Amino acid sequence: MPTSTMSREDRAARARAVLAHAELRTGARSVLRPAEGHPVAGERALAAAPAPVPAPAPAPVSAPAPLAAPAAVPVVRGTALITSxxxxxxxxxxxxxxLPDGLRRGGTTAVLGSTSLVLTLLAHACAGGAWAAVVGQPTVGLLAASQAGVALDRLALVPRPGADAALVLAALVDGLDVVVVGPDVALGEADRRRLSARARERGAVLMPTVAWPxxxxxxxxxxxxxTGVGTxxxxxRTHSLRVARTGRGSAAVPHVVEVTLPLGSSAPEQVPVEGSAEPAVEPALRLVG
Incomplete structure (x- = not known):
């Protein structure tokens, strides 16, 4: 029947039937109900369909429990052994x-003006079981170090570290006992401070041969x-040195001592620091600085 000839009530009934058919196909329900006395096929089909199962009511959401304060995390030092x-x-x-306390671990002891004195200190440290490195001092060779009494199997030489000098020194300070810093090492003031702090943390001895604030x-x-040569x-035969000590703390009071480095077969008496191994006898020392 054309909708133009249908009454208002018939058009409303057809609209309800279309809506009921759409609801049946989609599973939706509408609150709109057909008027009494105007049953439609779609409504009867909808009534015959099973009622949809109502969705369960959502569980009440309880307020989250307050977070407990995190437990304090103990601070552990990165060093395996405290310097002291x-x-x-x-x-x-x-x-x-x-040097009444010997070469103190974690300290910076500068030795200026004599390569012979540097090698003598290294020889006694290595004889006591230490591992050492000489960085940026190309005037030091393996023959001179051996003749000074340095244990070559405990010595590393880096004559020219280049632009990565700070990284090289930091790595050596982490793993060795004594690190000599020569004049061919380009470092800024901040690099020197960081290296001194790193040596203090790792328990290494930093031994610069240049001025070190x-x-x-x-x-x-x-x-x-x-002495020992004529015309x-x-x-x-001997190398006599006049050594002046300055510094900080217990070394703040200036002190001067005369040192004779042996060049013959005799070896000086050595006083080991308490707790260190007995060092070996120092062999003859040749002219190195």
């Missing part, structure tokens, strides 16, 4: 006056002379 618990490294008997002890060779004859 490790024995200092031994020094020659003649230097006991200026903040060094705990500074040994400066003021005079040096050789074109003889042999170098």
């Amino acid at each position: 618990e490790r024995p200092a490294l031994p020094v020659p008997h003649q230097l006991a006056e200026v 903040g060094a705990s002890a500074v040994l400066t060779v003021e005079q040096a002379r050789w 074109g004859d003889g042999r170098l």
